[in-house]
Structures are given as C-alpha cells and as structure tokens.
Amino acid sequence: MCRSSESPIERIKSGLADLPAWLAGIDDAGLGEPLVDGRGLINRLEAVLAEPMRRFEKSGAYRADGALDLVAWLRWKCGLSGGAAAERVGIARQMENLPRTQQAFARGDVGYQQVAAIARTADHIGVDAVRRGESSLLEAAARLDGGQFTSVAKNFEHQVDAAGALAEANRAHQRRYLHLGEPTDGLVRVDGLLDTEGGAIVKTALNAFMLPGKDDDRTPGQRRADAFVELCRRREVRGHPDGAGPRPVLVIRASLDTLVGSPGAPAAALEGGGVIPAETLRRHACDSAVSRIVGLGELEHEISHSSRSIPAPTRRALSARDHHCVFRSCDRQPIWCDGHHLQHWVDGGPTSLENLALLCRPHHRMVHEEGWALQRKRDGRFELSPPGRVPAAARSA
Ligand SMILES: [Zn+2]
Numbered sequence: 001m002c003r004s005s006e007s008p009i010e011r012i013k014s015g016l017a018d019l020p021a022w023l024a025g026i027d028d029a030g031l032g033e034p035l036v037d038g039r040g041l042i043n044r045l046e047a048v049l050a051e052p053m054r055r056f057e058k059s060g061a062y063r064a065d066g067a068l069d070l071v072a073w074l075r076w077k078c079g080l081s082g083g084a085a086a087e088r089v090g091i092a093r094q095m096e097n098l099p100r101t102q103q104a105f106a107r108g109d110v111g112y113q114q115v116a117a118i119a120r121t122a123d124h125i126g127v128d129a130v131r132r133g134e135s136s137l138l139e140a141a142a143r144l145d146g147g148q149f150t151s152v153a154k155n156f157e158h159q160v161d162a163a164g165a166l167a168e169a170n171r172a173h174q175r176r177y178l179h180l181g182e183p184t185d186g187l188v189r190v191d192g193l194l195d196t197e198g199g200a201i202v203k204t205a206l207n208a209f210m211l212p213g214k215d216d217d218r219t220p221g222q223r224r225a226d227a228f229v230e231l232c233r234r235r236e237v238r239g240h241p242d243g244a245g246p247r248p249v250l251v252i253r254a255s256l257d258t259l260v261g262s263p264g265a266p267a268a269a270l271e272g273g274g275v276i277p278a279e280t281l282r283r284h285a286c287d288s289a290v291s292r293i294v295g296l297g298e299l300e301h302e303i304s305h306s307s308r309s310i311p312a313p314t315r316r317a318l319s320a321r322d323h324h325c326v327f328r329s330c331d332r333q334p335i336w337c338d339g340h341h342l343q344h345w346v347d348g349g350p351t352s353l354e355n356l357a358l359l360c361r362p363h364h365r366m367v368h369e370e371g372w373a374l375q376r377k378r379d380g381r382f383e384l385s386p387p388g389r390v391p392a393a394a395r396s397a
C-alpha cells in the first residue's frame, strides 16, 4: 500500500510499532530525551483530539451507539474512568473559548494536567475571567509541574471569585468520607476522600510516625499504613513517653486452647468483626496493655484471676534497661515498643524484668508471627535466630 494513502492514525500506529526496537537500541544514558519527547507526544495527541471531541459532542453522534452523553460514551468505548472522561470533555468544551491555551497545548508548550486545571478554572469562574489572566496562567503552566500549577490556578480562582472558591471548597467538603471495609482474607480495605485541610492534617500527623528506622526495609506504603495504626494506638498515651500509660483497647475473644496453641483450636475473634491467628493472639497477650483479651472457658478464670498487664514500674525499668527495641540494629524508642515475654506467661513465664524484652511493633510481630527466636544470654545480651533455626516447640514465646 502506498504510504501516503494511509490515514495519519495508521502512520502513527506504524511509527509506534517501530518504537520499541528503536528505543531498545538507545544507551541508558540517552533515554532521557526520547522519554521527554514521548511524553510531549502524548500531550499533543490529547490536544489534537480536543477539537474533534467537541464536534463529536455537538453533533450528538455518540447517541448512535446508544450512549446518553459523551462522558458515558468515552467510558464505554475508551475504558476511561468517569473522572478522566469528564475531564477530557471539559477540556474539549473550553478549548473553543480559550484559543491561546489551545494553541499552547497543541504546540506542546503546556501539558495535559495544566490544561485540565485551566479548563476547570474556566468552568468555575467563567471564560472571561480566565481570558483576562490567560497570559500569566500560561506562563506559569509552562514552568510548573501539574500539581504545582493546580495550586496556582486555585489561587487565581480565589483572587477572581472568593465566594465561588468558598462554594467550591464547601462542595468538596461535602464529598468527604472514610470507608473501612469488613475484614477479608486477613485484610481490611481503607479508602476515602478528605478535604484539603483534613488531608494536610492527616499527612502531617502520619509523617511524624513514618520515619524509617535503621535497616528499615518497609516500603513507604507499609510505613504509612503502620503510622496510621500507630497514630490510633497512641491516642491514649500522650504524656506517657515510656509507653506505660493506658492504650486504646483492642478486644479479643479467645479460649485457652488457642492461646497455648493446641492443635485444632479455633482462631481468636476480634470484637467488631474478624479473626486473628493464634500467634497474633499470643503477641497481644504478651503485652496485654495493648489490648484486652476476653477469655472463654478456662482462660476466663486464668485472665480474671491475675493481672497480665506489665505494671508501670516494671515497664519503666524495662525501658531504662533496654533503651530501645532489642532486635538487631533496631533503635526504635520505648514508645514504639511492646514488652515481650521471652517465655510467654501462658507457658509459665513471669512478668518480671528478667523475662521481658523491649520489641518495636514490627519486630514483635516478626518474633511471634514470623517465627524469629529471641533469647537473653547470661551476659544480658539478646540473641536472635531466624525462623527455622529453632524448633517451634523450643521457641521462647
Ligand atoms: Zn511477645
């Protein structure tokens, strides 16, 4: 087939088909330029499609496929989310009114995210107001990344229309929610939307708990998840930097069979839904200041006839002796730590200084649930063995 008779879309497709082999031949050091160029092409393609999308919408031709509007059509035909489809339709509508932005978009001077922000601003405060500030907006859009430019556009909106900006903030505030799923396969899904202010408060609070420890191999996402749980756990301990104060209560229902690890024993149940394995129960029972265990049967007698929480003076002495988590090279301070029984109290271990060790939450978990063994040697130093080195029955707790 003669190449000139192909449609431009076919020509782009054949160029794309050649692209992987061409990129594979480029040195790693030379990849920056093609990556920037490729990103620019994606932006320019979005720009070129805006005008036909507007025509397609005006004509109503999408109805021939049975779609009620262009957003629905884009979701169905192009697999876009509702938000992504609506954003593109919004750009297509506004570009007709903002030819300078359209030209800068088509030349590749400004990127898709920046143009989306300008189109949203035009939706909020009107095209005329945007036209009056278009030069400075485009200048900022060419210089700033998408996130930074969104703040500039919001600022501009506020300058032009403080009441409108407030109304929009109020609409956004109405959309806030936090959803906590039911436990499924050992996980609880958390998702939600916060207004800007709420998001900033949560982010600052989480950041304070997210610093990686020494040799910390958790991913940023795992550290954020741990910080979220830690923040909730600490609700009650303000003013108790040694961790000796009362803590939020996690109520667990369990039988003695489960706690001693008898084969065939049922899992422990969390009040409020969900179950946890026996080893997790043992970890919570290990430092029962963290949680309250409601015994069933024999365990009820066991728990109600003796206090299993580590007394405050013992906990302070433990912090003074160990200073930080005793796991290899870990330096998490006592407030991050539980008091771990080297020999579990349910196996007859006393709640006394000689039988206790400070372990931060992730390491306490590794000792119980992941089978690391921790022993205290005669000279007072702690010895750790990875899982599998020590028979489970000889494990310390
Ligand atoms: Zn423990």
Ligand SMILES: [Zn+2]
Residues within 6 Å of the ligand: 325, 326, 327, 330, 331, 332, 359, 360, 361, 362, 363
């Ligand atoms: Zn640790």
